[in-house]
Amino acid sequence: MKVYIPRILGGITSKMLRNTFDRLSIGDVYYIDMHRKINENKHIYYFAFLEIELYDTSAAKRIVSGLNNNKTINLVYDEEAGQYWELKKHIPKNERASKIAEVVPVLYETYMAAIEKAGLKPNDVSVEEAVDDFDYDADIQERPYNMWDDKYNFWQSV
Secondary structure, X not given: OEXXXXXXXXXXXHHHHHHHHHHOXXXXXXXXXXXEEEOOOOOEEEEEEEEEEEOXXXXXXXXXXXXXXXXXXXXXXXXXXXXXXXXEEOOOHHHHHHHHHOXXXXXXXXXXXXXXXXXXXXXXXXXXXXXXXXXXXXXXXXXXXXXXXXXXXXXXXX
């Protein structure tokens, strides 16, 4: 089975990954491809691709079942600290690209064709007109609201 873990704390090693999957009776991790990243707070973390030879256990069967149903599995590896990894089924890039091609943007022509197919005429479809009823001259806490002014913090008035 091929698994993707999008976020692994910086102190975790590949040996710890292998031992955890074995300790939890899930399987023998025979391949690990870990990549180091640094987040916005300058903390190190990893993401990894694993290949696992699954054991014939109920834990392994539950994980396979969940991953095959496109679910994310939270695998708790340190119950005391509440630490877990999100496991996702690894989908190769070439298969992911084909799924993206299935998404088609809705164009005006497509929308109009759907209206005509429904037996309606474009004039029959009611479109609500957008009304701008915001009071731009309103005085918020005795200061005029100016969204471009960095000195004014809207959330302080709430």
